[in-house]
Amino acid sequence: MSVTDLEPYTTEDGREIGGVVMEMKNITLRFGGVVAIKDISFDIRQGEIRAIIGPNGAGKSSMLNVISGFYTPSEGQVWYQGQPRPAMKPFEIARQGVARTFQNIALFEGMSTLDNIMTGRLTHMKSSMLSQGLWWGKAQQEEAKHREVVEKVIDFLEIQNIRKTPVGRLPYGLKKRVELARALAAEPQILLLDEPMAGMNVEEKEDMSRFILDVNDEFGTTIALIEHDMGVVMDLSDRVVVMDYGKKIGDGTPDEVRNNQDVIDAYLGVAN
Amino acid sequence: MEFLKKLFVDPFVEMVSYPDFLMQVLWEGLVSGVLYSLIALGFVLIFRSSRIFNFAQGIMVVFAALTLVGFHAMGIPAWVSVIFTLGVMALLAITIERVVLRPLVGQPDIILFMATIGITLFLIGGGELIFGGETKRMITSDLGIPTGSVDFEPFGGLLILQHLDITSVAAAVVLVTGLLIFLNKTRMGRAIRALGDDHQAALSVGISLRTVWVLVWFIAGVIALMTGIFWGARAGVSFALEVIAYKALPVLMLGGLESITGAIVGGLAIGLLEKLFEIYWGQPLLGGGTETWFAFVLALIVLLFRPQGLFGEKIIERV
Amino acid sequence: MFYNTAGQFKTSYTKDQSLFPVKQDAILLGVVLLCAWIIFPMTASEFTFKTMLMPVLCYSLAALGLNVLTGFAGQLSLGTAAFMGVGAFACYKLITIFPEMNIIVAILLSGVFSSAVGVAFGLPSLRIKGFYLAIATLAAQFFLVWLFEKWHWLSNHNPSGAIEVPNIDMFGITVAGPNAAPVTQYYLILAIVTLITIVTINLTRGNQGRIWKATRDMDIAAELIGINLLKSKLTAFAVSSYIVGVAGALFVFLNLGAAEPNFFDIPLSFKILFIAIIGGLGSVMGNFMGAILIVALPVVIKFLPDAIGLEINPATVEHLNIMTVGALIIFFLIIEPHGLARLWQLIREKLIIWPFPH
Numbered sequence: 001m002s003v004t005d006l007e008p009y010t011t012e013d014g015r016e017i018g019g020v021v022m023e024m025k026n027i028t029l030r031f032g033g034v035v036a037i038k039d040i041s042f043d044i045r046q047g048e049i050r051a052i053i054g055p056n057g058a059g060k061s062s063m064l065n066v067i068s069g070f071y072t073p074s075e076g077q078v079w080y081q082g083q084p085r086p087a088m089k090p091f092e093i094a095r096q097g098v099a100r101t102f103q104n105i106a107l108f109e110g111m112s113t114l115d116n117i118m119t120g121r122l123t124h125m126k127s128s129m130l131s132q133g134l135w136w137g138k139a140q141q142e143e144a145k146h147r148e149v150v151e152k153v154i155d156f157l158e159i160q161n162i163r164k165t166p167v168g169r170l171p172y173g174l175k176k177r178v179e180l181a182r183a184l185a186a187e188p189q190i191l192l193l194d195e196p197m198a199g200m201n202v203e204e205k206e207d208m209s210r211f212i213l214d215v216n217d218e219f220g221t222t223i224a225l226i227e228h229d230m231g232v233v234m235d236l237s238d239r240v241v242v243m244d245y246g247k248k249i250g251d252g253t254p255d256e257v258r259n260n261q262d263v264i265d266a267y268l269g270v271a272n
Numbered sequence: 273m274e275f276l277k278k279l280f281v282d283p284f285v286e287m288v289s290y291p292d293f294l295m296q297v298l299w300e301g302l303v304s305g306v307l308y309s310l311i312a313l314g315f316v317l318i319f320r321s322s323r324i325f326n327f328a329q330g331i332m333v334v335f336a337a338l339t340l341v342g343f344h345a346m347g348i349p350a351w352v353s354v355i356f357t358l359g360v361m362a363l364l365a366i367t368i369e370r371v372v373l374r375p376l377v378g379q380p381d382i383i384l385f386m387a388t389i390g391i392t393l394f395l396i397g398g399g400e401l402i403f404g405g406e407t408k409r410m411i412t413s414d415l416g417i418p419t420g421s422v423d424f425e426p427f428g429g430l431l432i433l434q435h436l437d438i439t440s441v442a443a444a445v446v447l448v449t450g451l452l453i454f455l456n457k458t459r460m461g462r463a464i465r466a467l468g469d470d471h472q473a474a475l476s477v478g479i480s481l482r483t484v485w486v487l488v489w490f491i492a493g494v495i496a497l498m499t500g501i502f503w504g505a506r507a508g509v510s511f512a513l514e515v516i517a518y519k520a521l522p523v524l525m526l527g528g529l530e531s532i533t534g535a536i537v538g539g540l541a542i543g544l545l546e547k548l549f550e551i552y553w554g555q556p557l558l559g560g561g562t563e564t565w566f567a568f569v570l571a572l573i574v575l576l577f578r579p580q581g582l583f584g585e586k587i588i589e590r591v
Numbered sequence: 592m593f594y595n596t597a598g599q600f601k602t603s604y605t606k607d608q609s610l611f612p613v614k615q616d617a618i619l620l621g622v623v624l625l626c627a628w629i630i631f632p633m634t635a636s637e638f639t640f641k642t643m644l645m646p647v648l649c650y651s652l653a654a655l656g657l658n659v660l661t662g663f664a665g666q667l668s669l670g671t672a673a674f675m676g677v678g679a680f681a682c683y684k685l686i687t688i689f690p691e692m693n694i695i696v697a698i699l700l701s702g703v704f705s706s707a708v709g710v711a712f713g714l715p716s717l718r719i720k721g722f723y724l725a726i727a728t729l730a731a732q733f734f735l736v737w738l739f740e741k742w743h744w745l746s747n748h749n750p751s752g753a754i755e756v757p758n759i760d761m762f763g764i765t766v767a768g769p770n771a772a773p774v775t776q777y778y779l780i781l782a783i784v785t786l787i788t789i790v791t792i793n794l795t796r797g798n799q800g801r802i803w804k805a806t807r808d809m810d811i812a813a814e815l816i817g818i819n820l821l822k823s824k825l826t827a828f829a830v831s832s833y834i835v836g837v838a839g840a841l842f843v844f845l846n847l848g849a850a851e852p853n854f855f856d857i858p859l860s861f862k863i864l865f866i867a868i869i870g871g872l873g874s875v876m877g878n879f880m881g882a883i884l885i886v887a888l889p890v891v892i893k894f895l896p897d898a899i900g901l902e903i904n905p906a907t908v909e910h911l912n913i914m915t916v917g918a919l920i921i922f923f924l925i926i927e928p929h930g931l932a933r934l935w936q937l938i939r940e941k942l943i944i945w946p947f948p949h
Contacts, residue, residue, distance in 0.1 A: 070811075094814075099816065122816070129830075132797045139797060143604075183816075376924060387921055397912070
C-alpha cells in the first residue's frame with residue numbers, strides 16, 4: 001500500500017478510506033524572523049487516522065493551528081474538500097466542520113460538563129435570540145433535540161456520572177475526555193487532536209486510544225492527531241507525517257516511517 | 273466650511289499669534305502630566321510585582337494628603353507630620369497585604385481588582401469618618417514649599433511659572449530618578465522586577481512575596497503622599513482629588529500596564545495634549561470641560577490601533 | 592428534609608431543562624413572587640415604596656444588565672451609570688417629542704438607544720481586552736456624562752441640565768410625575784422587571800448563554816469551536832446596555848421623578864458593580880439579593896445605633912455606610928468570590944441532604 005495511491009480502499013480491519021479531504025500545499029509559517037514551518041505539503045484522506053509526529057519544537061502544534069485556522073500560513077494554501085480555502089476567521093473554519101481539542105486543556109471552566117459539550121453543538125443551532133429569550137417553540141425544541149445528540153456522545157465516552165459537574169472540579173484525564181466529547185458533539189468532518197494523551201498514565205492512554213479508534217470506526221470521522229508517544233501513534237494511525245525543525249522529513253505508513261533513516265536520525269540523534 | 277476652519281485653522285493661528293500663551297498652556301499641561309506620571313508609576317509598580325490592577329492608587333493620594341493635614345491640625349510640626357504620614361502609609365501597606373492580598377493569592381485578576389475597589393471605598397468612608405468631608409488647605413508653606421512665582425517675557429508676552437509647580441516638577445524628577453536607581457541597582461529593586469517577570473520563578477529563587485508586596489504598596493504610598501501634597505496645594509485636599517487619580521488610568525492604557533517608561537511618557541503626553549485640546553478646541557468649540565474625558569478617548573483611539581499600548585510588546589497568541 | 596429531591600425523576604430532556612427541575616425551588620420562588628406582588632404592596636408605606644422597594648427593583652435590573660456583560664460574557668464595565676443615563680435621557684426626549692406615546696412603550700424603547708450607544712462603545716472590545724477594556728468603558732462613563740451636561744437639547748434647555756418628569760397618564764391613571772401614586776408606580780416597575788428578568792434567564796440558560804460563557808471562560812477556544820467573538824461580545828453589549836438603559840429610565844421616570852446629569856456619574860456605576868459582585872457574577876437571582884443588601888445597609892446602620900440609644904449624625908451614617916460596603920466587598924471576595932448567589936447554592940446543597948448528611 002503506497003501513499004501516492006489515491007484510490008479508495010478498505011483497511012485490514014474493514015474501514016473505508018476515501019479520497020483526499022484536506023491537502024496542505026507548500027505551507028510556510030513565519031513569526032517575525034522565526035520560521036516555524038518550512039514548505040510542508042501533505043494530505044489527509046477521508047476516514048483515516050493521520051498522525052503528525054516529531055521532536056519538541058518541530059512545528060507540529062503550529063501545523064495543527066494552521067489547519068484549524070488559528071494561524072494563517074505565510075505562504076502556501078490549505079485545500080479543503082477539493083477547493084483552496086480562502087482566508088477565514090477560525091470560527092468560520094469551525095463551521096465548515098473542523099473541530100479540535102487542545103494541548104493545554106481549553107474547557108470552559110465556569111460551566112458544567114453538559115454545557116461544555118453542548119457548546120460543541122452551537123454551529124448546528126439556529127434559533128433566534130428572540131425565540132431563545134421567550135423559550136418558546138423552536139428554541140425549546142432545538143435545545144431538546146441537540147441535548148439528545150450530546151447525550152449519545154456522553155454515553156459513548158462513558159461520562160454519564162459527571163454530566164452536571166462543573167468541569168473545574170474534574171481530574172485531568174476526565175477533562176481531556178470532556179474536551180474530546182465537545183469536539184465530537186460538533187459532528188466534525190475532520191477532528192484535530194492536539195496531544196490527546198499528553199500527561200496521562202498508561203491506563204488513561206489506553207482508554208483514550210480506544211475512544212479514538214472507536215470514533216473513527218463508528219462514525220467514520222477523519223482524524224488528524226499530534227502525539228509525542230511514538231508507540232501509541234504507530235499503533236493508532238494509518239499514515240504518519242514526521243516533522244523536524246519545521247520541515248517534513250518523512251511521510252507514509254507507520255512501517256515506512258519507522259524504517260526511514262531521516263526519522264531515525266531525528267529521534268535518536270545523529271553523530272555529526 | 274466655517275466649522276472646518278474653526279477646527280483646523282483657527283487653533284493653530286491662535287497658537288502662533290500668542291506664543292507666550294501657548295508656552296503657558298504647555299507648562300501647565302506639563303505640570304499636570306508630571307503628577308499623572310507619578311500616580312501611574314505607583315500603579316505600574318504594583319501591577320508588575322503582583323498582577324494587581326490597583327484601583328485604590330488614586331484614593332491613596334487623597335488619604336495620604338488628608339492624613340498629613342490631619343496630623344498637622346493636631347499641632348504636630350509639618351515635617352514630623354510627613355514622617356508620621358509615611359508611618360501610616362507603611363501601616364496601610366502591611367494591613368492591605370495581611371488582610372486583603374494574602375487571603376486572595378492565586379484568585380483570578382478580576383477578583384483582586386475588585387478587592388482594590390473595596391479598599392477604595394473603605395478608604396473613602398474611613399477617611400471622611402476620621403477627617404470629615406470638607407475641603408482642607410494643604411500645609412504648603414509649613415512644609416517650606418515656596419509659593420511665589422517667576423515671570424518671563426518671551427516674545428514680548430508674559431509667562432508665569434508658579435514656584436509651587438517648579439518645585440513639584442523638580443521633586444517628581446528626584447523621586448522618579450531615585451526609584452529607577454532603586455529598581456535597577458538594589459537587591460530588593462531587582463526582586464520587584466523579577467517578580468513582575470515570573471512569579472513562580474521568583475518564588476523559587478527565594479524572593480519573599482510578602483515583603484515585596486508590602487514594599488511596593490509602601491512605595492505606592494510614598495508616591496501617593498508626594499502627589500497628594502502637590503496636587504493638594506493647587507486644588508485643596510478633599511475626595512474630589514480622586515478625579516485626578518482616574519486620569520492615571522488612560523495613562524496606563526496608553527503606556528501599557530507594565531512599562532515604567534510608558535507611565536512617564538504617557539503621563540506627560542496626556543497632561544500636555546488634554547490641556548492643549550481643552551484650551552484650543554474644547555473651550556471655543558465644545559463648551560469646555562473636555563478634560564474629564566479627553567484622555568480616555570485619546571487612549572481608546574490609540575489602543576484601537578495598538579492594542580498592546582505604546583510601549584507594550586506585541587502579543588503572539590498561543591493555544 | 593424540606594429540600595429532599597428524591598423521587599423527582601425526569602422523563603424527557605425538555606423537563607430536565609426546565610427552569611426548576613427541583614420542585615422546592617419553584618415553591619420558594621412562588622413565595623417570593625407572592626411577597627413582591629401582593630404582600631409588600633398591601634403593607635408598605637409610601638416612604639417604603641419610594642426609598643426601598645422601588646430602588647431595590649431598579650438597582651436589581653441595572654445590576655442584571657451589568658451582569659449579562661460582566662458576569663456572563665466576561666467583559667468588565669465601569670460605565671453602567673452612563674448607560675442608565677442614556678436610557679433616562681432618551682425616554683425624556685421620547686415623551687417630549689411624542690407626548691401621545693404610552694409611557695411603558697417609551698421606557699422599553701429608550702433601552703434601544705442605550706443599546707445602540709453600548710454597541711458603539713463595545714466595538715473596541717474585540718481588540719482591547721481585560722483591564723484595558725475596563726478603562727475603555729470609563730471613556731464612555733466620562734464622555735457621556737459630559738455630554739448630558741453640555742448638550743442642552745437633551746434636557747430641553749433646562750439650565751441645570753436636569754430632567755424633570757411631568758405628570759403622565761396611562762389609561763386615565765397618573766403613573767409618573769409628582770401626582771402619581773407610589774403603589775401604581777411600584778406595580779409598573781415590578782411588571783417590567785419581572786418580564787425582563789424572565790427573558791434574561793431564558794437567554795442565559797440556552798445557547799446564547801453558553802456562547803457568552805464560552806467567550807468569558809476562554810475566548811480563544813471559543814473562537815476555535817465556532818463562536819464569532821465579535822458577535823458574541825456585541826450582543827452582550829447590546830442586551831446589557833438595553834437592560835441598563837431601561838433600568839435608568841424606570842428609575843428616573845417611575846421612582847425619582849427628576850435627575851441631574853451628575854446623578855449618572857461614576858459612584859452610581861460602582862454601586863451597580865458592587866450589587867453585581869456581592870450578589871454574584873454570572874447569576875440572575877444574585878442581583879436581587881445584592882440590591883436588597885445595598886439598599887438595606889444604610890437603613891440598618893442608621894437604625895442600629897438608634898435602637899441602642901446612640902445619637903449618630905447623618906454624615907457619619909453615610910461614611911460608615913461607604914466603609915461597610917468596602918469591607919463587605921473584600922469580605923465576600925475572600926469568603927465567597929461568587930457572591931450571595933453561590934452562598935445560597937451551598938446552603939441549598941446542604942439542605943438537600945439535611946438532616947441526614949450521608
